[in-house]
Amino acid sequence: MVVFDKPHALADVPLHYCPGCTHGIVHRLVAEAIDELEIEGRTVGVAPVGCAVMAYDYFTCDMIEAAHGRAPAVATGVKRSDPDNLIVFTYQGDGDLASIGTAETVHAAARNENITVIFINNAIYGMTGGQMAPTSLPGQVTQTSPYGRDVNACGYPVKICEMLSMLEGPEYLERVAVNNVKNVRKAKKAIRKAFQNQIDKKGFSLIEVISACPTNWGMTPSKALKWIDDNMIPYYPLGVYKDRSAGIIPGAKEEA
Amino acid sequence: MAEKVLMKGNEAIAEAAIIAGCRHYFGYPITPQTEIAAYMAKRMPKIGGTFLQAESEIAAINMVYGVSAAGKRVMTSSSSPGISLKSEGISYLAGADLPSVVVNCQRGGPGLGGIQPSQSDYFQATRGGGHGDYHMIVLAPASVQEMAELTIRGFELADEYRMTSMILADGTIGQMMEPVSFDFEIKEAPAKPWATTGTQMKREHNVVNSLYLVPDVLEVKNFERYEKYAQICEKEAVAEEYMLEDAEIVIAAFGIAARVARNAVNAARAEGIKVGLIRPITLWPFPVKTFQKALGTAKQFISVELSMGQMIEDVRLATECRVPVTLCNRAGGMIPSPDQVYEAIKAAAGKAGE
Amino acid sequence: MTRELLFAGFGGQGLLFSGKVIAYKGLIEDKNVSWLPSYGPEMRGGTANCSVIISDEPVGAPIISNPDVLVAMNLPSLDKYESEVKPGGSIFVDNSLIERKVQRTDVNVYYVPATRLAGENGAPTLANMILVGKLLQVFGEYDEELVRKALGKCISARHADLLDLNLKCMEIGRDYE
Numbered sequence: 001m002v003v004f005d006k007p008h009a010l011a012d013v014p015l016h017y018c019p020g021c022t023h024g025i026v027h028r029l030v031a032e033a034i035d036e037l038e039i040e041g042r043t044v045g046v047a048p049v050g051c052a053v054m055a056y057d058y059f060t061c062d063m064i065e066a067a068h069g070r071a072p073a074v075a076t077g078v079k080r081s082d083p084d085n086l087i088v089f090t091y092q093g094d095g096d097l098a099s100i101g102t103a104e105t106v107h108a109a110a111r112n113e114n115i116t117v118i119f120i121n122n123a124i125y126g127m128t129g130g131q132m133a134p135t136s137l138p139g140q141v142t143q144t145s146p147y148g149r150d151v152n153a154c155g156y157p158v159k160i161c162e163m164l165s166m167l168e169g170p171e172y173l174e175r176v177a178v179n180n181v182k183n184v185r186k187a188k189k190a191i192r193k194a195f196q197n198q199i200d201k202k203g204f205s206l207i208e209v210i211s212a213c214p215t216n217w218g219m220t221p222s223k224a225l226k227w228i229d230d231n232m233i234p235y236y237p238l239g240v241y242k243d244r245s246a247g248i249i250p251g252a253k254e255e256a
Numbered sequence: 257m258a259e260k261v262l263m264k265g266n267e268a269i270a271e272a273a274i275i276a277g278c279r280h281y282f283g284y285p286i287t288p289q290t291e292i293a294a295y296m297a298k299r300m301p302k303i304g305g306t307f308l309q310a311e312s313e314i315a316a317i318n319m320v321y322g323v324s325a326a327g328k329r330v331m332t333s334s335s336s337p338g339i340s341l342k343s344e345g346i347s348y349l350a351g352a353d354l355p356s357v358v359v360n361c362q363r364g365g366p367g368l369g370g371i372q373p374s375q376s377d378y379f380q381a382t383r384g385g386g387h388g389d390y391h392m393i394v395l396a397p398a399s400v401q402e403m404a405e406l407t408i409r410g411f412e413l414a415d416e417y418r419m420t421s422m423i424l425a426d427g428t429i430g431q432m433m434e435p436v437s438f439d440f441e442i443k444e445a446p447a448k449p450w451a452t453t454g455t456q457m458k459r460e461h462n463v464v465n466s467l468y469l470v471p472d473v474l475e476v477k478n479f480e481r482y483e484k485y486a487q488i489c490e491k492e493a494v495a496e497e498y499m500l501e502d503a504e505i506v507i508a509a510f511g512i513a514a515r516v517a518r519n520a521v522n523a524a525r526a527e528g529i530k531v532g533l534i535r536p537i538t539l540w541p542f543p544v545k546t547f548q549k550a551l552g553t554a555k556q557f558i559s560v561e562l563s564m565g566q567m568i569e570d571v572r573l574a575t576e577c578r579v580p581v582t583l584c585n586r587a588g589g590m591i592p593s594p595d596q597v598y599e600a601i602k603a604a605a606g607k608a609g610e
Numbered sequence: 611m612t613r614e615l616l617f618a619g620f621g622g623q624g625l626l627f628s629g630k631v632i633a634y635k636g637l638i639e640d641k642n643v644s645w646l647p648s649y650g651p652e653m654r655g656g657t658a659n660c661s662v663i664i665s666d667e668p669v670g671a672p673i674i675s676n677p678d679v680l681v682a683m684n685l686p687s688l689d690k691y692e693s694e695v696k697p698g699g700s701i702f703v704d705n706s707l708i709e710r711k712v713q714r715t716d717v718n719v720y721y722v723p724a725t726r727l728a729g730e731n732g733a734p735t736l737a738n739m740i741l742v743g744k745l746l747q748v749f750g751e752y753d754e755e756l757v758r759k760a761l762g763k764c765i766s767a768r769h770a771d772l773l774d775l776n777l778k779c780m781e782i783g784r785d786y787e
Contacts, residue, residue: 041454060461063465064452073310073314077280081280086326104318261763428646434644515669591671
């Protein structure tokens with residue numbers, strides 16, 4: 001009896017991620033959604049620059065490696081090439097999506113581009129070795145904020161879900177975390193919904209996943225998961241920021 | 257033959273792209289090429305194509321990357337400052353061996369420069385422009401008819417060699433109207449088994465990528481690409497030759513500069529000066545053989561350019577510095593007059609006579 | 611034969627359009643033609659001009675240094691280009707907008723109060739076409755069928771009603787003595 005199996009959409013290769021990194025969990029959730037919705041044969045994924053740069057080797061669907069921050073633009077091109085058949089997702093980190101690629105992110109959302117964006121927010125640049133990210137918390141010590149993020153000099157973290165929720169364009173924005181079983185289950189549901197929305201041609205869905213980077217946070221994996229509860233989630237509250245079809249539209253509320 | 261219509265060069269590019277089967281265009285407004293975007297915005301929705309005004313030139317070229325990865329013919333256009341922004345994406349297209357067509361309707365630079373015609377992006381175009389070892393195929397139209405012809409040729413070459421074709425035009429040819437006929441036979445695009453169109457669960461996944469972290473693997477990729485480039489240099493270089501048979505003075509000029517030079521050559525020939533013109537139509541590959549052939553009679557070359565002298569370096573390389581090469585130029589958006597070129601020819605003839 | 615024409619005036623006077631009509635007429639007659647506008651910010655409310663070359667030979671440079679024909683619709687244009695017209699060339703002046711006379715004595719000058727005539731005939735924006743009518747008449751090239759065809763190429767079917775008005779203005783120019 002099989003009690004635990006690898007999703008078909010996840011390639012049978014060792015991942016290069018560090019011990020305790022939550023990328024593996026999110027990869028699996030994406031692959032499970034692709035399997036369950038039976039869309040692997042028509043899905044194209046766009047990998048970022050950052051730790052997930054080699055995600056193109058980890059998913060069995062067709063994959064494209066994009067320039068740093070440009071995944072939403074690349075995904076736009078792919079989607080527009082065959083909008084009725086292809087399912088297109090991007091998988092991006094915080095430096096990629098919320099710093100260098102902010103313009104591409106905002107405008108893909110504004111266009112309600114019918115794509116799915118998986119946004120890994122772990123508040124640090126992982127691949128280059130632990131520099132300050134646009135989402136690093138105030139006071140957070142990183143290689144390029146050695147005395148802690150000084151908001152007077154570096155400004156404040158970018159809260160992507162809150163920011164995008166003010167746009168009329170996007171269909172669905174939710175922030176989830178993957179630091180415990182309950183949160184992983186919620187994340188799974190959100191990611192699946194983000195793909196379902198695309199199948200239903202509802203438009204731009206972005207799932208921000210609060211993730212752990214034990215290596216660059218300088219913590220054990222278990223401490224890192226606790227750090228998410230203690231520090232990340234208070235700053236980045238979990239929940240649905242916009243769900244047009246469900247009537248959750250913060251911008252509209254303001255107007256009324 | 258199809259009826260000739262009077263059309264702007266920029267519009268001819270757009271129409272030719274549509275004829276070539278391009279159904280996806282991404283752009284960002286910038287003078288003097290905006291007519292291309294305007295034309296596409298009008299036509300694409302009517303033929304089931306996609307026109308999208310991107311949030312930036314950077315986004316536009318990455319949308320091109322996406323469509324090209326998915327196996328479709330796709331184009332973007334801009335003018336000099338915008339091409340600098342696109343250069344990142346063009347390098348990635350080269351690294352992933354993706355075909356595309358990019359139009360540069362050049363204006364004066366550097367920086368914001370001006371909006372008048374220029375040829376000062378020659379180095380950027382012929383040397384690749386972005387980072388890394390790569391080339392684009394660079395086509396230089398000198399008439400509205402050629403704007404159309406070379407756009408179609410650009411799509412064919414891009415697909416054949418899996419490269420970016422750049423149409424290196426300038427503000428004059430983009431803005432001017434001339435009669436143009438769209439009587440073209442279009443070769444069908446080749447099959448693209450590498451494209452990311454979805455596996456349909458029938459094949460291994462395709463990956464479009466320019467990342468090779470293992471240096472000896474990346475080296476092999478680069479060598480392979482340069483073998484392809486060598487073939488292109490051998491097969492695809494094209495130039496127009498004008499009155500070269502007995503030419504002791506040979507003008508080298510492309511695009512709008514060649515049209516000015518042609519007037520001057522005619523005027524000088526009327527005076528009995530043995531002068532001819534080589535007009536490179538492909539700037540990369542540079543038509544080296546045509547220049548070497550001209551060395552049979554040529555005692556001097558004059559490079560006529562709307563820049564501070566960029567192609568002149570390729571003229572010197574092609575002629576192996578065996579005869580003097582001088583520059584006759586204007587820059588910053590100015591265009592040499594036929595008189596200026598004529599005077600340069602006269603000066604050269606004086607020297608040649610000494 | 612090659613004829614180089616320069617149309618110059620303010621943006622909005624329809625100079626680019628008149629150049630296009632002349633160029634299309636040349637195309638229909640199977641000549642080589644080029645049409646080159648000035649472009650950019652100068653078009654917005656400033657001066658606008660366009661260069662048209664009609665030739666039996668392939669057109670070389672589309673840029674004109676010394677026009678055979680100058681159509682001047684404002685004073686700055688006449689000031690700027692009068693000296694550049696080839697000796698023996700022609701200058702057409704809208705003298706309802708330009709008060710001074712042409713100084714040159716080695717060119718043929720035609721004064722037409724085009725803007726006033728256009729206003730009087732209910733077509734205040736078509737002074738340009740009155741000058742084009744005059745120009746074609748002067749060169750003995752006013753062929754009504756060709757003119758109508760050329761206009762048809764330049765005016766979209768949506769604005770077909772404008773064709774007759776343009777034609778009327780060209781006739782006013784043709785008949786102006």
